[in-house]
Each structure stands twice: as structure tokens, then as C-alpha cells.
Amino acid sequence: MxxxxxxxxxxxxxxxxxxxxxxxxxxxxxxxxxxxANPESNHSGAELLHTPASCIGCQSCAAACPQGAITFPEGMFCYDASLCKGCFACAAQCPTHALTIEGSWYxxxxxxxxxxxxxxxxxxxxxxxxxxxxxxxxxxxxxxxxxxxxxxxxxxxxxxxxxxxxxxxxxxxxxxxxxxxxxxxxxxxxxxxxxxxxxxxxxxxxxxxxxxxxxxxxxxxxxxxxxxxxxxxxxxxxxxxxxxxxxxxxxxxxxxxxxxxxxxxxxxxxxxxxxxxxxxxxxxxxxxxxxxxxxxxxxx
Ligand code: SF4
Ligand code: SF4
The missing domain is CATH 3.20.20.70 (Aldolase class I)
Incomplete structure (x- = not known):
């Protein structure tokens, strides 16, 4: 289907x-x-979105990322979309849902x-x-x-x-x-x-x-x-x-x-x-x- x-x-x-x-x-x-107004629509695949207001800075996401796409220079969340392979291991580990996945199949x-x-x-x-x-x-x-x-x-x-x-x-x-x-x-x-x-x-x-x-x-x-x-x-x-x-x-x-x-x-x-x-x-x-x-x- x-x-x-x-x-x-x-x-x-x-x-x-x-x-x-x-x-x-x-x-x-x-x-x-x-x-x-909907930049999450630009790419055709699912992608990662980070909401700073929900982030507690635990860095579990960086630890889970096999690509080194998430870092914390001076304690600040930093995401490099060019390194990301879209595995979403980071979102699965985020305890506060600050990382969410934009896009699902229906x-x-x-x-x-x-x-x-x-x-x-x-x-x-x-x-x-x-x-x-x-x-x-x-x-x-x-x-x-x-x-x-x-x-x-x-x-x-x-x-x-x-x-x-x-x-x-x-x-x-x-x-x-x-x-x-x-x-x-x-x-x-x-x-x-x-x-x-x-x-x-x-x-x-x-x-x-x-x-x-x-x-x-x-x-x-x-x-x-x-x-x-x-x-x-x-x-x-x-x-x-x-x-x-x-x-x-x-x-x-x-x-x-x-x-x-x-x-x-x-x-x-x-x-x-x-x-x-x-x-x-x-x-x-x-x-x-x-x-x-x-x-x-x-x-x-
Ligand atoms: S989706 Fe995968 S590759 Fe991309 S930042 Fe998250 S863990 Fe890293
Ligand atoms: S795992 Fe979630 S709450 Fe923890 S630093 Fe990453 S985005 Fe923030």
C-alpha cells in the first residue's frame, strides 16, 4: 500500500x-x-527537531549518536545536520522529549x-x-x-x-x-x-x-x-x-x-x-x- x-x-x-x-x-x-514558516517540510524524509525549552542538558543524545552529530560546546546543545544519518538513536534516549522526529509514514x-x-x-x-x-x-x-x-x-x-x-x-x-x-x-x-x-x-x-x-x-x-x-x-x-x-x-x-x-x-x-x-x-x-x-x- x-x-x-x-x-x-x-x-x-x-x-x-x-x-x-x-x-x-x-x-x-x-x-x-x-x-x-514550515521549514520542517523542506526535506522529504523524517528529521530531527530540538526544542531548547524542554532540554535539561543531560547529554544522553550526544552519547547515543554514532556520528558525532551532537556536541555540547560550552554546555550548549549543538547539532550538525550535515553529519546526521537519521538513525534517531538520540531521540530515543532523550528523557524529556526535547528531541522529536518530524515526519511519519501514513x-x-x-x-x-x-x-x-x-x-x-x-x-x-x-x-x-x-x-x-x-x-x-x-x-x-x-x-x-x-x-x-x-x-x-x-x-x-x-x-x-x-x-x-x-x-x-x-x-x-x-x-x-x-x-x-x-x-x-x-x-x-x-x-x-x-x-x-x-x-x-x-x-x-x-x-x-x-x-x-x-x-x-x-x-x-x-x-x-x-x-x-x-x-x-x-x-x-x-x-x-x-x-x-x-x-x-x-x-x-x-x-x-x-x-x-x-x-x-x-x-x-x-x-x-x-x-x-x-x-x-x-x-x-x-x-x-x-x-x-x-x-x-x-x-x-
Ligand atoms: S539521528 Fe542518529 S545520527 Fe542523527 S543526531 Fe541523532 S543519533 Fe546522531
Ligand atoms: S538527551 Fe534530550 S534533554 Fe538531554 S541534552 Fe539531549 S536533547 Fe537535551
Missing amino acids: TKGMIFNIQRFSVHDGPGIRTTIFFKGCPLSCRWC TVPELLAEIGKDDAFYEKSGGGVTLSGGEPLLQRDFARELLKTLKEKGYHTNIETTGYVETEYLESILPFLDLIYMDFKHPDSREHEKKTGVPNQRILENLAWLLKREVPLVVRIPVIPHFNHSPETARQYGKILSEIGASKVHLLPFHQFGQGKWRALGRSYDYEKEKALHEEDVAEMAAILGSFGLQVQING
């Missing part, structure tokens, strides 16, 4: 589509956005058992299930099998996607989707590549292709300081999106919710000193997009 590598199952989500939803977070992503029936716990809430609120990540569509066979089964069972389905997938694959899952949230991180391909690791051409082609289909689609723009947070960028977005026939846009102001996780994963975070943006900070961009006839919602 196909299995999916999942790092979180979030019940009672209210920002990932209509009504009350369960959001399934898939591991693995073809992009590497420097501001990512079958479709196992996920359905979790999802089914909130059937009454979906029904009452007009909610359903959202596949998120990471990029949920990177685990192609598993994502398709899950979406197909959800649809057969009558659930409302949504995906939060980077759009960086093959168009043929998107076509194959369209019958199982009620809604698509697709990110579009920068209208200029070179800028897009600088901060996400990939150009925007495939994403733009998929957006244009999907907008000609029946499925409802929302374009999501994470608004990031010194990247796409400017009136000029909003005008570029407005021109492109109105030309390809987009109608709904969500602006998602930058926040630092992922900061602690970057540290916990032993990775450096470029936005340590950046201030979060608020609704008023993106109001001008929203107005510019609106002037192109787009329906804009801040925070989604």
Missing part, C-alpha cells in the same frame, strides 16, 4: 479553505523559500481514521480537508490516492500548492479537487529564483492552465519584506494576473512563526531581525491589485 510522509495533521483549521478543516502537512518541497486508511474524527464539524461548517506542506503534490501517487478516496467519500477537498509540478499531473487530480490555493511568490522570474531556488515560469504556466478549467482557484501571495513588498511589484502582479484571468487573490503578510523551528532544525534563518507585516502594511498592495479588477483578501 502506498504511504505518505506526513509531518503534521492539524484539526480545526480555519485558514486553509472554507469552514472547519483538517489540514494534512506533507513533507518535501521543490522550493526552498528563505522565509518558510497509509490512506490511517489518515482517513484521523480525518473522520471531525466529520460532524465539516458537515456543520461546510468544511473539509486540505493537503498542504511542503508541496503535497511531490508525493504524487499518495496525494492522488488520498484525494480520490476523499472525494469518493464526499469530503470537500483543497490543496495548498507551490504550483511547481507537471501540468499532466495536475490534470490527473483535477477531478478530485473542489478548490486550489496556489502560491505565486514573485512576478519576476529572476527574483523568484533568488529566494525560492526555482524560476516562476512553470508556476505561471500552470496558473494560466488552471484558470481555464472549472476548478475554483485562489492565488496566494506571501508578502515578504525586501522581496515582493512594494507598489511596483503589486502592479506587476496585477498586470500578469489580470491577463491570465485570475479573479481571487489572498495577500499573506510576512510573519516569523517559523523562526523557532529553523533554530530547532539547526538551520540559519535569514529573517531573524525582520519585523512582521500587518494588514495596514499591505493595504496599498491590496488597493493596487484591486485596481486591476482582482478580488483581494488580506490574510486569506
